[in-house]
Amino acid sequence: MLDDFMMRATLAGIGVAFAAAPLGCFVVWRRMAYFGDATAHAAILGVALSLTFQMSIFTGALAVALVMALTVSLLAGRGYAMDTLLGVLAHSALAFGLVAVSFLSGVRIDLMAYLFGDILAVSRSDLVVIWGGAALVVALIVWRWSQLLTATLNEELAYASGFDPRREQLILTLSLAVTVAVAVKVVGVLLIAAMLIIPAAAARNLARSPETMALIAAGIGALSAITGLRAAYVFDTPAGPSIVCVAAIVFACLGLIGWGTQDRA
Amino acid sequence: MALITVEKLSVRYGAHTVLHHVDMVIEPGEIVTIVGPNGSGKTSLLRAIIGATRPCAGQVSLKPGLKIGYVPQKLHVDPTLPISVERFMRLTDPVSRRQCVEALESAGVPDLLQRQMSQLSGGQFQRVLLARALINRPDILLLDEATQGLDQRGSASFYQQIEAVRRETGCAILMISHELHVVMSASDRVICLNGHVCCEGSPAVVASAPEYRALFGTGTGGALALYRHEHDHNHDHDHDASTQEAAE
Numbered sequence: 001m002l003d004d005f006m007m008r009a010t011l012a013g014i015g016v017a018f019a020a021a022p023l024g025c026f027v028v029w030r031r032m033a034y035f036g037d038a039t040a041h042a043a044i045l046g047v048a049l050s051l052t053f054q055m056s057i058f059t060g061a062l063a064v065a066l067v068m069a070l071t072v073s074l075l076a077g078r079g080y081a082m083d084t085l086l087g088v089l090a091h092s093a094l095a096f097g098l099v100a101v102s103f104l105s106g107v108r109i110d111l112m113a114y115l116f117g118d119i120l121a122v123s124r125s126d127l128v129v130i131w132g133g134a135a136l137v138v139a140l141i142v143w144r145w146s147q148l149l150t151a152t153l154n155e156e157l158a159y160a161s162g163f164d165p166r167r168e169q170l171i172l173t174l175s176l177a178v179t180v181a182v183a184v185k186v187v188g189v190l191l192i193a194a195m196l197i198i199p200a201a202a203a204r205n206l207a208r209s210p211e212t213m214a215l216i217a218a219g220i221g222a223l224s225a226i227t228g229l230r231a232a233y234v235f236d237t238p239a240g241p242s243i244v245c246v247a248a249i250v251f252a253c254l255g256l257i258g259w260g261t262q263d264r265a
Numbered sequence: 266m267a268l269i270t271v272e273k274l275s276v277r278y279g280a281h282t283v284l285h286h287v288d289m290v291i292e293p294g295e296i297v298t299i300v301g302p303n304g305s306g307k308t309s310l311l312r313a314i315i316g317a318t319r320p321c322a323g324q325v326s327l328k329p330g331l332k333i334g335y336v337p338q339k340l341h342v343d344p345t346l347p348i349s350v351e352r353f354m355r356l357t358d359p360v361s362r363r364q365c366v367e368a369l370e371s372a373g374v375p376d377l378l379q380r381q382m383s384q385l386s387g388g389q390f391q392r393v394l395l396a397r398a399l400i401n402r403p404d405i406l407l408l409d410e411a412t413q414g415l416d417q418r419g420s421a422s423f424y425q426q427i428e429a430v431r432r433e434t435g436c437a438i439l440m441i442s443h444e445l446h447v448v449m450s451a452s453d454r455v456i457c458l459n460g461h462v463c464c465e466g467s468p469a470v471v472a473s474a475p476e477y478r479a480l481f482g483t484g485t486g487g488a489l490a491l492y493r494h495e496h497d498h499n500h501d502h503d504h505d506a507s508t509q510e511a512a513e
Contacts, residue, residue, distance in 0.1 A: 028343075029343050029346045147357075149356060153340055153341075153346075153353075153356075154337050154340045154341075155317065156312065156317055156335060156337050156409070157340070157357075159312070159315045159316050160315040160333055160334075160335030160407070161335075161357040201345070204345050208347050208349065208381070209348060209349060209352050210346060210347065210352070212347075213346075213347055
């Protein structure tokens with residue numbers, strides 16, 4: 001079954017969708033969309049480093065995404081507004097990454113493959129990494145679910161309930177770095193944030209509880225991966241962007257339905 | 266044994282000292298109100314008690330096993346987060362639906378269980394926060410400006426609810442308030458804070474204390490008293506006059 005490249009690609013897409021769904025919900029609820037973007041853009045620097053030091057792309061991307069996420073957490077609230085800080089770090093990391101890649105002579109690099117993903121080239125070992133990372137992220141979020149939700153609603157409430165909201169923030173940050181690292185191959189660094197935000201945002205209109213929102217987001221993400229890949233095969237379009245296009249269309253349709261039936265304030 | 270004992274507590278943010286040598290004891294079953302102007306360290310004191318702010322000197326000791334019910338000043342539910350009142354109430358404690366209903370009843374809003382948090386009015390929202398704080402039968406309720414955003418009638422009835430809660434459950438209540446005229450009558454004890462404890466005692470004693478008058482004027486009203494305080498006091502306080510004048 002895994003001999004078929006389309007099957008491997010589909011499984012990879014579903015794996016990323018499962019990790020991105022619950023994490024994406026928190027990204028939306030906490031208004032961290034730009035944070036996801038910044039971490040993802042930094043990953044291209046990780047790709048360059050991996051190629052230089054001949055590590056796996058996953059290791060390099062994970063390392064840089066982690067450093068990036070922790071740097072942003074540390075610098076937050078020290079003089080610059082969050083979006084300014086993220087803008088500086090994200091685009092600097094992207095620029096340094098692109099420059100670093102250009103120094104790599106002798107290695108033929110398909111930059112497009114990292115910017116937009118190369119899901120059709122997913123190998124069996126990639127699949128293990130993707131599903132391993134996704135399982136880790138989902139397990140972390142399920143384990144800390146109530147605490148993460150409480151910390152998202154109110155910091156003091158978290159303290160009064162006996163846990164430190166900064167630790168929950170760290171868990172989200174780490175999950176984000178892992179998700180970015182496993183998703184580089186699937187959708188590429190430019191479209192990872194889309195896989196986080198679009199399914200979660202699309203699920204909002206159908207959900208009545210935080211849990212159903214995460215589950216519906218996972219469903220929409222998986223559906224987008226399957227349909228997007230199929231469309232990419234049929235119409236000969238790039239796979240990663242096709243997946244995101246399907247997710248965007250689902251978002252638009254659900255948004256229109258929600259708009260049409262909206263009777264609540 | 267006292268529920269909360271605060272000894273020589275100092276809190277500093279950077280070079281700015283917010284609280285200096287604060288001593289305070291909360292006994293079981295009493296209603297204590299902390300009053301003080303903006304920037305007097307009221308919220309910092311509450312944050313230090315729940316462990317959200319690390320003191321730079323002194324200490325806060327809680328009675329072993331103390332259960333705290335916390336009602337935050339404001340709680341923003343992002344419109345993208347779908348959450349019902351019931352789910353919100355069961356967020357941090359494993360409680361039954363029955364307990365949710367009971368807590369909502371003692372907070373005066375029995376019918377809201379299935380409503381979405383984003384659909385509640387300001388008054389309903391505060392009462393749901395109160396109900397959530399009551400759900401694990403706390404020994405003490407901490408309220409940080411819990412009536413912010415409510416009109417005068419709304420906040421008066423909220424305070425009546427607090428008194429009813431104490432009557433029924435016997436839990437102690439420590440609250441912060443701006444609304445001096447409302448809380449004074451509902452409190453057993455008032456602590457007047459302005460970076461340090463200016464004075465404390467029964468509402469009547471505090472209202473006639475020179476330190477309190479220096480801080481709030483002799484009138485009983487809130488805003489007017491604060492305004493006068495800016496112009497005729499000679500008590501040494503280093504809070505920011507401009508923000509208060511702007512608020513007039």
